[in-house]
Amino acid sequence: MNMRNKEPIAIYYARLMKNGRIIIPEGTRSFLKLKEGDQVELKVKPAEDDVSALFISNVGKRGLVVIPKHIRERLSLKPGSWLEVTLLAIYRPIIRAEGSV
Incomplete structure (x- = not known):
């Protein structure tokens, strides 16, 4: 997979939480129609x-x-660190019709 030289979809700043978690801002999720279960690069x-x-x-x-x-x-990185986050790609799960292969 070539993850280099992709145009950014969004750039934002986030503060690192416990266990390495960050949050994609609600406005960004809403605009890009990001949902739980999607994958992001x-x-x-x-x-x-x-x-x-x-x-x-x-x-x-x-x-x-x-x-x-x-x-x-x-x-x-430690909890509380500020990060510049660049969203490069969104991958959505494929939903197959029942009975299809």
Whole structure:
């Protein structure tokens, strides 16, 4: 999967919560029609640094997304850290009709 050189869909700032959680703002979720169960491709970087990381995560209730532990460790992220978050792609689950293969 080529996660480089994608045009951003949205850029926002978020504060890291316990267990590596961040929230996609409600206005952004509403505008993009993001729902629980969708997957998002994100680039995160500490607000005061130029080092970044890319990952894909499921969107949870109220727009919660979890940054994987190995990324939090590599970027030295702690709860309360401010992050610049770039939304690069949205992947929606495929819903198949009953009886289809």
